[in-house]
Amino acid sequence: xxxxxxxxxxxxxxxxxxxxxxxxxxxxxxxxxxxxxxxxxxxxxxxxxxxxxxxxxxxxxxxxxxxxxxxxxxxxxxxxxxxxxxxxxxxxxxxxxxxxxxxxxxxxxxxxxxxxxxxxxxxxxxxxxxxxxxxxxxxxxxxxxxxxxxxxxxxxxxxxxxxxxxxxxxxxxxxxxxxxxxxxxxxxxxxxxxxxxxxxxxxxxxxxxxxxxxxxxxxxxxxxxxxxxxxxxxxxxxxxxxxxxxxxxxxxxxxxxxxxxxxxxxxxxxxxxxxxxxxxxxxxxxxxxxxxxxxxxxxxxxxxxxxxxxxxxxxxxxxxxxxxxxxxxxxxxxxxxxxxxxxxxxxxxx
Amino acid sequence: xxxxxxxxxxxxxxxxxxxxxxxxxxxxxxxxxxxxxxxxxxxxxxxxxxxxxxxxxxxxxxxxxxxxxxxxxxxxxxxxxxxxxxxxxxxxxxxxxxxxxxxxxxxxxxxxxxxxxxxxxxxxxxxxxxxxxxxxxxxxxxxxxxxxxxxxxxxxxxxxxxxxxxxxxxxxxxxxxxxxxxxxxxxxxxxxxxxxxxxxxxxxxxxxxxxxxxxxxxxxxxxxxxxxxxxxxxxxxxxxxxxxxxxxxxxxxxxxxxxxxxxxxxxxxxxxxxxxxxxxxxxxxxxxxxxxxxxxxxxxxxxxxxxxxxxxxxxxxxxxxxxxxxxxxxxxxxxxxxxxxxxxxxxxxxxxxxxxxxxxxxxxxxxxxxxxxxxx
Numbered sequence: 001x002x003x004x005x006x007x008x009x010x011x012x013x014x015x016x017x018x019x020x021x022x023x024x025x026x027x028x029x030x031x032x033x034x035x036x037x038x039x040x041x042x043x044x045x046x047x048x049x050x051x052x053x054x055x056x057x058x059x060x061x062x063x064x065x066x067x068x069x070x071x072x073x074x075x076x077x078x079x080x081x082x083x084x085x086x087x088x089x090x091x092x093x094x095x096x097x098x099x100x101x102x103x104x105x106x107x108x109x110x111x112x113x114x115x116x117x118x119x120x121x122x123x124x125x126x127x128x129x130x131x132x133x134x135x136x137x138x139x140x141x142x143x144x145x146x147x148x149x150x151x152x153x154x155x156x157x158x159x160x161x162x163x164x165x166x167x168x169x170x171x172x173x174x175x176x177x178x179x180x181x182x183x184x185x186x187x188x189x190x191x192x193x194x195x196x197x198x199x200x201x202x203x204x205x206x207x208x209x210x211x212x213x214x215x216x217x218x219x220x221x222x223x224x225x226x227x228x229x230x231x232x233x234x235x236x237x238x239x240x241x242x243x244x245x246x247x248x249x250x251x252x253x254x255x256x257x258x259x260x261x262x263x264x265x266x267x268x269x270x271x272x273x274x275x276x277x278x279x280x281x282x283x284x285x286x287x288x289x290x291x292x293x294x295x296x297x298x299x300x301x302x303x304x305x306x307x308x309x310x311x312x313x314x315x316x317x318x319x320x321x322x323x324x325x326x327x328x329x330x331x332x333x334x335x336x337x338x339x340x341x342x343x344x345x346x347x348x349x350x
Numbered sequence: 351x352x353x354x355x356x357x358x359x360x361x362x363x364x365x366x367x368x369x370x371x372x373x374x375x376x377x378x379x380x381x382x383x384x385x386x387x388x389x390x391x392x393x394x395x396x397x398x399x400x401x402x403x404x405x406x407x408x409x410x411x412x413x414x415x416x417x418x419x420x421x422x423x424x425x426x427x428x429x430x431x432x433x434x435x436x437x438x439x440x441x442x443x444x445x446x447x448x449x450x451x452x453x454x455x456x457x458x459x460x461x462x463x464x465x466x467x468x469x470x471x472x473x474x475x476x477x478x479x480x481x482x483x484x485x486x487x488x489x490x491x492x493x494x495x496x497x498x499x500x501x502x503x504x505x506x507x508x509x510x511x512x513x514x515x516x517x518x519x520x521x522x523x524x525x526x527x528x529x530x531x532x533x534x535x536x537x538x539x540x541x542x543x544x545x546x547x548x549x550x551x552x553x554x555x556x557x558x559x560x561x562x563x564x565x566x567x568x569x570x571x572x573x574x575x576x577x578x579x580x581x582x583x584x585x586x587x588x589x590x591x592x593x594x595x596x597x598x599x600x601x602x603x604x605x606x607x608x609x610x611x612x613x614x615x616x617x618x619x620x621x622x623x624x625x626x627x628x629x630x631x632x633x634x635x636x637x638x639x640x641x642x643x644x645x646x647x648x649x650x651x652x653x654x655x656x657x658x659x660x661x662x663x664x665x666x667x668x669x670x671x672x673x674x675x676x677x678x679x680x681x682x683x684x685x686x687x688x689x690x691x692x693x694x695x696x697x698x699x700x701x702x703x704x705x706x707x708x709x710x711x712x713x714x715x716x717x718x719x720x721x722x723x724x725x726x
Contacts, residue, residue: 020459028691200468268351275701325714331360332367332574334397336711342690342699343455346442346466 012036022343026236026282029343031245049171049249052232053097053161064099064161066090071154075122077196079188079207082155083125085284088212089235090159091133095214096231096287098169098221099161101133106140107156113147122153133212135159167221173229174250178318179296181289183216183303184209184311186239187267190281190345195270202273204266209285216309220289223302227295233287237341240279242288243326244340251323256316256338258328279328280341290318353601357573358396366578367401373585380406381537382584383674385527386544387414387702388572394711396574406581409674410707412526412630413544415491416443416700417672419519420628421662424449424696426655427488427517431462433653437480438464439473440488446690446699450660453699454488470502470516477506477514484513486649489520494546496520496638497611500618503640503647515649518640521625523547524555525636529627531563535675540584542577543569545599550615552607553595560593571599618644628696629662629669668695671704678708685713 014036022029039050053066070086091101106126110119130137188209195202213233221228230250234242239261247254263271263278271278285308291299296314303312319327326338374380384390390410393399399408412418428449431438438454445455445466458464463483467473470487477485489499499516506514523544530536543556548569556567566587570580580598587594597603618641625637640648649655662668665683670676678684678697688694690709697703 018456018459020455022455022691199472265351268354272351272354322714327715330397332363332401334400335715336395336397337714339710339714343446346445346701 020343025341025344026241027341027343030236049245051097051169051171052093053099053159055097055163062163064094064097064163065159066093066097066161067156067158068093069154069156071151072193073151074196075118075152077192077208079192080210080284081122081125082153083122084129085210086155086157087126087129087133087135088210088284090157091135091212091214092233092284092287094159094161095212095217096169096233097161097163098167098217098228098231099163100214100218101135101159101161103136103138103160104130105138105158108140108142109150109154109156110142110144111147111150111152112144114152119153122155126155129212133214164218164221166225167228168226169228169231171230171246171249174246174252174290174318175229175292176252176318176320177293178229178290179293179314180243180254180256180316180318181220181291181296181299181303182239182261182313182315183213183286183288183309185262185264185267186234186283186286187263187271187278187281189284190238191267191270193282200274202270204270206264206266209283211285211308213285213287216303216306216312217287219302219306220299224291224295224299227292227299228289229292230290231287234283236282238278238280238282239288240277240326240338241340243338246288246290247326248324250318253319253322253324254316254326255319256326256328257331259331260313260315262311262313276345279338280345354573357571357575359575363401363574363578366575366582369582370406370578370585371403373582373589374403374406375589376403376405378405380585380588381409381539382406382542382581383409383411383530383538383540384542384577385411385413385523386542386546387417387700387704387707388546389413389542389544389570389577390704391702391707392572392574392577394707397711398574398577399712401578402581406585409538410671410678410704411541411674412530412627412672413492413523413547414672414697414700414702414704415495415519415521416447417668417695417697417703418521418526418627418630419447419490419696420626420660421449422626422658422660423519425451425660426657427486428454428457429656430486430517430649430653431457431464435483436463437476437483437485438462438488439467439476439485440464441468441490442466443701444488444490446693447696448693448699470499471505474502474506474511474514477511478509481513484515486653487514487516489516489518492521492523492544492547493550493615496615496619497550497608500614503618503644504614506647507644512646515647515652516640517649517655518619518638520619520638521627522621522636522638523551525633526627526630527559529630529633530673531559531565533673533675536673538565538674539588540565541567542580542584543567543595545569545571545576545603548597548599548603548607550608550611553597553603553605554607556595560595564593566593566596568596568598569603571602626659627672629667629672663694666694668697671697678705679713681705685709
């Protein structure tokens, strides 16, 4: 079976004349920016595809390092807020790189005029989330910009983690026949934010799924060990984008049974109304894993037995063909391609 | 979920597909046009081509209001966004459609005040909240969306809101179907009629298609079972040599249409003598404009829009695809110069465009297209 090295995937070039919102939306434009401009100019050595965290060896110690910025509007929403996201988002990036978050460094960019109590509430939310995730906040930096030069507050967190032993998260180890595991229902965060912005006159009983996925990842790795080949948290761009990155980076096909992807009815309903696909909607408390077939049952049981992982399921598997492509199968024998999104999801007219 | 799950039931879909295979005489080819872009997307989204026999061919029609606008109209709309006192509002569907100087989203990225609204009423509210600006609503759509635009203008008039106007690009579906039937290179056996438009206009306006052109038409809904049942009904008519208008989408479409919605359209709009459609040329009485009573809320009269005709890039074959003469992938630019990220024509970015549907859901299904494994 020919397995393609990710290096064979055509190089991306950044030639875009201006930055647009799509460059931050996690889809194709983001990929061009990161892989076509940042990586070639900034990264010393690039071995294989970019993951959620970088690995660093300091003497005998292995470290995982990642950074994430948070610019969410509104600052608070059902189920969470920017402060909580700033901790969990970075903890999760480390988790899906197979590393336990040990410390965070945080940067605040604040707009002059931001009410003190709004800031305090977010700092308290960060402290709470850090305690819950068992991660220390080590320090940080603050900048204030003129009123109108930023949207209230932005937070960047840099996370340092300790990689788990006995597992190597590397997309190049993915093989045809491997199973794709999803930790729970998709789309809650993105739809919650869309509704919280208030422009849609839609209401739903729905909360963001923001949380640390570490407890689920830890039990998964305990149960399946080296059988865990790859993980990702499907944030911006949703499950569709993460699976497309997987398919591209391993040079294989990914097939999912669409009916098996858990989606809350409120999310489905909003997506049906707005012409959006739940697979393209952001999540903040889920992860995807590729697991060797002989470990799949144990892996699934482990995640399902972790609080919050009860609705985990196997949604699909890795195929030799079509390379670099994600397919959704239906129970009536049809299929379609699931592509990355171009830019942000835009609701349609009718 | 009600009204969704029962129309996606795998067992029923299999049965409908079986019935289609039974009806579709293998000695014949059945060329059926789905007029509406919403149908095109559903067909690809649900993989319905996979369950149809090879001799039942679905041809994508012109029912995508974003796609049929010529580039000159996009430029006209964007010309108003160039004014510092104007907020241009549009549906999300419009935001990635290319004009000669880029899409509304690209204009927004350059600092123009272009905003997405979810309803024309939101644009009116925006005007009322910003009395020092002028809010233009870039109105698009067939008879489906025209009533909401009309109602908004009636409210603006009743409330005396003067800093709001509508750039009217509403089009009508029947003249477009007529143009397709008149086109010499088109052989169509029947039509899957547009479901959403028909909730407003009803089924009567299609009677000439059956009577004069001798083609059956079945107005259909948008779920997989709706479309397959629509095809079953068409094939039954064809089997018996009939040509009638039938309504599959009875849960939403009244035969006589929606009188109230038609009433507000008539209150605010009148037919344009002719209107240019992308790739299809000028079609007489195929679009709406704001009538004299609402002239103060007509952006075309309030702003001197350039009104230039812009021809599509030469190699683009949007017109042929809109008329159903070419399949999306048969266009020379498809997937190369023209992609959802770098669209040459609106068909590649609209949520109802057939090229977008084909690109997103279908074209990489075949391993031959990007066979990285075989390169190793």
